[in-house]
Amino acid sequence: MAQEQYQVIARKWRPQTFDDVVGQRHITETLKNELRSGRIAHAFLFAGIRGIGKTSAARILAKALNCQSSPTPTPEPCNQCDACLSIKNGTATDVMEIDGASNRKIEHIRELRENIKFSPAKLRYKVYIIDEVHMLTKEAFNALLKTLEEPPKHAIFILATTDDHKVPITITSRCQRFTFRGLGFSQMGEALRKITDAEGIRIDDQSLLYIAKRAEGSMRDAQSVLEQVISFCGKDVTREQVAELLGMVGGESIQQVTDAILANQPERILEVVDALVMQGHDLEQFYKDLVEHIRNLLVVKISSNAPQLLENSLTAADVLQQQTASISFQELQAIFKYLIRTEPLIKQSAYPRFTLEMALLQAPQMRAFELFDTTLHTIHALGEKFSAFQTLPPSAPPAIVPPDPIEDAIKIFRGARAEAVLPEERPQ
Ligand SMILES: Nc1ncnc2c1ncn2[C@@H]1O[C@H](COP(=O)(O)OP(=O)(O)OP(=O)(O)O)[C@@H](O)[C@H]1O
Ligand SMILES: [Mg+2]
Ligand SMILES: [Zn+2]
Structure with a gap:
């Protein structure tokens, strides 16, 4: 039972609003401003190391574009309407999450190009989230280029990557680019503290610092280390146990x-x-x-x-x-x-x-x-x-x-x- 509860930390704590996303204000504020003003790019590139909020932000953006609580895109999706819920649960057919690593060939992009022409079935926008986009083949990138250049009005692309150097410049220059940052210790410590308080875990600040240190900037890693710690120690965590475990x-x-x-x-x-x-x-x-x-x-x-x-x-x-x-x-x-x-x-x-x-x-x-x-x-x-005082001939x-x-x-x-x-x- 307890085990099951612990294993869902990363999923349970996936940020659901822009303000929930820790440490990426430079991105979330810009996105919110765009949504507020209606000047929304048609393609985004989210770059940064593993587990720092790229996919989470992409899903929040998909909700913000489609939330039914507002007649136009909103910086504050309600998380309650059918659109928001279906995106949250991964059942929205108009929001496509494509894994670039397993759909890297030109055929996959051709299929996408066929599919993108049709209007969204239920939502305002079709949103294509391509994860690990740097894995696409050269031909696939070339095929994507045309669509990125002139996508239909109802389509938005969000490309995510942990290795943006491998994404061709022809692609990146067609996107609005956001670089996600690794999280600092204190930010991570605070975020972990929120989770442990809500989960009823007693743990001291120093232990949270150890966990944050091990995660090297990645929030997902921090959460899975925390999970490990909880399965090892139960609800009362001591610093010695954490040091021993890690x-x-x-x-x-x-x-x-x-x-x-x-x-x-x-x-x-x-x-x-x-x-x-x-x-x-x-x-x-x-x-x-x-x-x-x-x-x-x-x-x-x-x-x-x-x-x-x-x-x-x-x-x-x-x-x-x-x-x-x-x-x-x-x-x-x-x-x-x-x-x-x-x-x-x-x-x-x-x-x-x-x-x-x-x-x-x-x-x-x-x-x-x-x-x-x-x-x-x-x-x-x-x-x-x-030697400056010496009168000897200079040698x-x-x-x-x-x-x-x-x-x-x-x-x-x-x-x-x-x-x-x-x-x-x-x-x-
Ligand atoms: N900035 C953040 N603020 C709060 N929680 C975060 C943040 N980044 C990651 N997380 C936690 O880590 C989990 C995974 O995050 P997410 O899928 O957004 O990472 P990612 O950057 O897409 O990683 P990857 O490159 O591995 O796909 C989330 O469910 C959430 O619990
Ligand atoms: Mg991701
Ligand atoms: Zn909504």
Whole structure:
């Protein structure tokens, strides 16, 4: 029973009005204005990553064009008339949802061209929603072109795609184009909170943040992760359960390892990694979170009063403040650069744990390199000033090239393979 209820979250929560669509106001407001003024394009292109509201917006637009509560298209479809209900239920014969992936051939588009000529059976407009339109063959695109150019007055096209680069420019230039955006954490968190409140699920904000983080901008993904969490935990969800289920590392481990790096405590670093491995955490994800955390420390160093720039942070603001107290911006930057450049090694390693350990053990030394680097630059600058006072005939001073500390550290880190270049630098 309960299982059945949980499985319908994504469908149950499909936005039914433009205002229900989260995070796409730049699109929904424009569409509403067009509907209000009656200046409606005859073809739209909805582009953007998976699960962010393209199909939902297309169906709302189909309802808005056809809602019977108004004699003309309306920005606020009623969701109660026969037209709205039939579109919502997918039974409206005048609204065609075509999957571009399985109807990609020229024959399918020819069929569409035959069909489009006839007036709508029941509604004001025939609406053709072609999903994953980038999958059409070249011939099919060509066949579609003519119809897109001069569609009958009663027809509207909505083309949707997750890969708009693959849609020929001849098609896109005939459409009004809308780019849907991936959702930010706080938007997603709020939307999930609405759902959990309505479903009677007790869950804390941090857990919702974990879920949003895993979804990487896609609302549908966030909802299905939430569903998974609910089936695992029931109606009372704890943060530990969520972290365990998602193989995520809580803010604490990131905090601990950062403390250990800042205080140069190699033993502590190894302990934290050991605990992560014992708990079966995803080490790659941990590394990503650590990089993000160091980035957040840099942000705090730049401005301690910019919470919007820290919206992804799994760590409380006061902890971030405290961690930045004992380190300079340049030192943090050196650690950040080093971690970023070491990431491919961790990803590709056959021994991710050991590679991670070595990378983290090396990280504290970036501070020293940074100091060394700064000192070297100062000496170099002083040397230049000094030589300006010299009356000796001008001759080219011996070139002092400050070493790149990051480069050196990576070489040391790579040990026996010091000669090898990093994968990203390898000639193609
Ligand atoms: N912007 C959004 N606001 C609220 N809910 C959303 C949003 N985007 C997606 N959802 C949720 O995800 C589900 C799927 O959304 P939708 O079908 O509109 O995505 P899509 O962009 O068409 O994805 P795909 O590219 O995979 O077809 C919806 O039923 C809804 O529950
Ligand atoms: Mg879709
Ligand atoms: Zn209606």
